Amino acid sequence: MQSISFSENLINKAYADTCQSLSRIKSKAKNCKECNLCETALQTVNSVHRGDITKIDYFLLGEAPGKTEDTIGKPFVGKAGVLLQGLLQELEMTDNLYVTNVVKHRPPHNRKPTAEEMSICGDLFLKNEINVIKPKTIICLGRTAAEYLITASLKSNDIPEEPYLKRSLRGRSFTFNHIPVLCTWHPAYILRNPEKLEELKGDLNSAKEFIKK
Numbered sequence: 265m266q267s268i269s270f271s272e273n274l275i276n277k278a279y280a281d282t283c284q285s286l287s288r289i290k291s292k293a294k295n296c297k298e299c300n301l302c303e304t305a306l307q308t309v310n311s312v313h314r315g316d317i318t319k320i321d322y323f324l325l326g327e328a329p330g331k332t333e334d335t336i337g338k339p340f341v342g343k344a345g346v347l348l349q350g351l352l353q354e355l356e357m358t359d360n361l362y363v364t365n366v367v368k369h370r371p372p373h374n375r376k377p378t379a380e381e382m383s384i385c386g387d388l389f390l391k392n393e394i395n396v397i398k399p400k401t402i403i404c405l406g407r408t409a410a411e412y413l414i415t416a417s418l419k420s421n422d423i424p425e426e427p428y429l430k431r432s433l434r435g436r437s438f439t440f441n442h443i444p445v446l447c448t449w450h451p452a453y454i455l456r457n458p459e460k461l462e463e464l465k466g467d468l469n470s471a472k473e474f475i476k477k
């Protein structure tokens with residue numbers, strides 16, 4: 265019989281625990297009716313990941329599923345997602361990736377999720393996903409996702425959010441639960457403003473350089 269070393273057992277247990285916790289979060293989100301967004305959306309859009317779930321380098325966070333994501337049931341699969349995937353491939357950042365949104369149901373007519381919807385959904389799912397996965401970095405795609413995480417982080421540290429959120433967030437970094445967070449453009453914004461593509465690429469590359477350290 266092949267013997268398994270003590271450390272291998274621990275690694276396997278960590279992997280199994282992470283998968284189990286994540287699967288519980290996803291299944292709870294699938295049946296969730298805690299806000300009105302589930303009434304108009306076609307289905308829950310849970311996270312996807314590539315690589316080893318216990319060694320996630322980049323936790324990519326958008327605000328909400330759009331029409332294509334709502335139809336297919338996966339995050340970042342529309343035009344903006346294709347742009348993002350192309351950039352990640354070009355920068356060789358496709359290993360150990362986790363992709364999700366602050367809210368798991370599409371808001372009607374692609375409107376921005378309200379602060380209340382983000383707070384309910386984020387408290388129920390996103391914060392738990394981050395705690396379970398403990399990624400090396402979080403990359404906020406777009407201001408809405410960044411605002412949500414900054415607000416959550418400032419609140420837990422009792423810091424007033426007003427002066428922080430008045431400034432531009434792109435290119436800025438902070439920590440959430442001791443995890444470095446980088447804010448950059450949402451790929452949908454780049455589709456409308458292609459001249460900003462190099463800035464998005466540069467920001468993603470900064471995250472890559474950070475991981476290499």
Ligand code: SF4
Pocket residue numbers: 293296297298299300301302308367368369384385388
């Ligand atoms: S958006 Fe989030 S909180 Fe609202 S119903 Fe969907 S899963 Fe539940």
